Amino acid sequence: MDADREAIEIAEQKRAALAYLTEAWDEAIAEGIEPDILAHAALFTALADLIDTYGEDAVADLTVSLPDRVRRGEFTLLRTVQ
Incomplete structure (x- = not known):
């Protein structure tokens, strides 16, 4: 399977x-x-599944980036523009 199809x-x-x-x-x-x-x-279910797959250290590293991503609005569905 080529990269584009994947x-x-x-x-x-x-x-x-x-x-x-x-x-x-x-x-x-x-x-x-x-x-x-x-x-x-x-969140508990998602983190538990990720830990089962990748391990605690990898998931801990992933979660370090969450505060900045939340502040950038990556998880905001309804935005208010002022």
Whole structure:
């Protein structure tokens, strides 16, 4: 598989994964789960899975960059321009 085809396949998998997670998120909210509780559970699950795959040191290194990425708006869905 060439690099371009692999990149397209990864992008498609990311879109599908986000669609599945968004659907599950919406269902949980509809069932009365508070968004902040759901977010904490999702973060725990994601970090635990990454640790299983890459190990604690690699995940710790990854999380060091999160504050700057959050401040840059990488995870902000609705932006307010002033």
